[in-house]
Amino acid sequence: MVGEAWAGRRVLVTGATGFVGAWLVKALVEAGATVTCLLRDQPRISNFTLLGLEGQVNILRGCVEEGGLLERALNEYECDTCYHLAAQAVVVAANRAPLATFESNIKGTWILLEACRRSPLMRRVVLASSDKAYGEQVNLPYTEDSPLCATYPYDASKACGDILARCYSRAYGLPVVVARCANIYGGGDLNFSRLVPGTVMAALLGQPPIIRSDGTPVRDYLYVADAVRGYLALGERAGEAGVTGEAFNFGGESPVSVLDLVERILQTAGRTDLRPDVQSKTKIAGEIDCQYLSSARARGILGWAPLVGLDEGLALTFAWYREQYPRLAPGWYVSSAGPRG
Amino acid sequence: MPDGTATPDLSVVIVNYNAGPLLRRCLEALTEEARGISVEILLVDNASVDGSPETVAAFPGVRLIRNRVNVGYAAANNQGIRLCRGRYILLLNPDAIVDSGALAAILGFMVSHPEAGICGPRVVLPDGRLDAPCRRSFKTAGTYLYKALGLCRLFPRSRVFGRYYLTYLDDGVTHEVDAVLGAFLLIRREVVDRVGLLDERFFLYCEDEDWCYRAKQAGWKIYYYPAARVLHYKGACRATRRYRPTYEWHKALFCFHRKHLAVRYPTLVNAIVYLGMAVSLAASLALCAARAATRTMLGRPRHPALVGTR
Known part of the structure; x- marks a missing residue:
């Protein structure tokens, strides 16, 4: 499916220890690219370690705000492609500490764009924006021409990064494209404050899943493998006319309410006996009621489409957590004697 | 690792x-x-x-x-x-x-x-x-009756009366x-x-x-x-109030009998068994109340109804 496009390409990836970043790195490595990852922290357990990526990639220790480090990396590792996924991506944490969020999400983005601009070898830059950058819209679904009306700190930071990318494209001719994805879900997301991993884990542990809202907000969900395919498609064609300097939506195209999603997860897990704990009686002030994307541009120009339906994706996701659970939590106590009869 | x-x-x-x-x-x-x-x-x-x-x-x-x-x-x-x-x-x-x-x-x-x-x-x-x-043996109408009447304690070596705790076995x-x-x-x-x-x-x-x-x-x-x-260390997880465990114990007995044993017995036997359980529950609750009122510890092994786990 990926073809020969990536063989021998030299790619820098930020955000490689994260949920989506690690899957993207795996796909790039399997496609034959030489990948260099910028690692700020190395958590004991991350999707990066679960996928066994250490040893398969070059690793740089540092954070994206360090311009000197990025320039050195792009030069020494001769990177021709750059994926910028690093961000403070947990919405609740981001909103709690806006300045740290702006530093990593906005400043980090301009530092990286500048380093790419100054690198003579750079041919393709892909920036991870978000459907959150759109904020609340009157017209649904969101299209790429919808104005970026983000209001909350995390959303605003993603909108700013998005605008900076367009700035570098128009002002300096940097071959950069922007991906605006719906809520990405799948195995490997270790942030259990998010709805899908939190609900899946609750089902696995036999506990009632918690819904912080009143369950009615409608959202669009995109399976991680589809998101990775979208990123690869952008990475292949970021320098092309009609693609460069543009933003592309990637959505699952099956928007559901929070409550509906939770019920589907419980069904997949065979635990419909667990009743969700809906904590809010009314809509939470400021929370967007309904948001979903149109991916018509990605379909038309990139030939991309989501291949994994919601129920199939949730089944795959549950199976992943079921299998990985012993690695996600401590629980092994073994001697060298090994198993007995 | x-x-x-x-x-x-x-x-x-x-x-x-x-x-x-x-x-x-x-x-x-x-x-x-x-x-x-x-x-x-x-x-x-x-x-x-x-x-x-x-x-x-x-x-x-x-x-x-x-x-x-x-x-x-x-x-x-x-x-x-x-x-x-x-x-x-x-x-x-x-x-x-x-x-x-x-x-x-x-x-x-x-x-x-x-x-x-x-x-x-x-x-x-x-x-x-x-x-x-x-x-132990399963709680049947017989074994439980012998246990409730204290016969299993009086005749531990008996294969009939001692059947509940299998006390006739080494x-x-x-x-x-x-x-x-x-x-x-x-x-x-x-x-x-x-x-x-x-x-x-x-x-x-x-x-x-x-x-x-x-x-x-x-x-x-x-x-x-x-x-x-x-x-x-029996009773480590005991509930703070003794009435609930007493009630739950008897409720469990009732559920167990109804689930597995009631089909084996005629209606009259089942009725007697359930009546016996009701009497036992009432007596146990009364005993809990009496103990709470007098605040004395009896010097015999604890009744299972008084502990949170076995």
């Missing part, structure tokens, strides 16, 4: 409810005895308020599942059992301290006796006496039984796959007996294996 993906030999599920410092002792003994065995340990906490779940911080090999409410003994065990990957599953009470060599011995017995579906050890109380329910010898104590219950994975999880309709009592009953119905044997010893 194992990455946690291989299948362990043994999975241990501990349901904790305010076990206090006993939980640490339980885990210390367990992890010590588990050397040489590949084991995973899951602690399911039923909303304890005494800080005991934090004990697991000292045991990096133990996985903790915290429930926000007390979902009951059976449901909490089932949460752990569903996540278990071991060939053998051990339900262990936090007030049960595994003796030296017990784990290896009882596992060895199960390995060498493939017909054994469930096995229980010799369980002793802190004063050295046998914890009588660790080997407690130092391995023998087949109907049921073992849920405080330490070792079950083969295939039995769980075949007969299912614990019945959550039993909130606090008799779920072990129900499980043993279903295992026997499916053709497995249940064994008492005294070469393995466990010390049981």
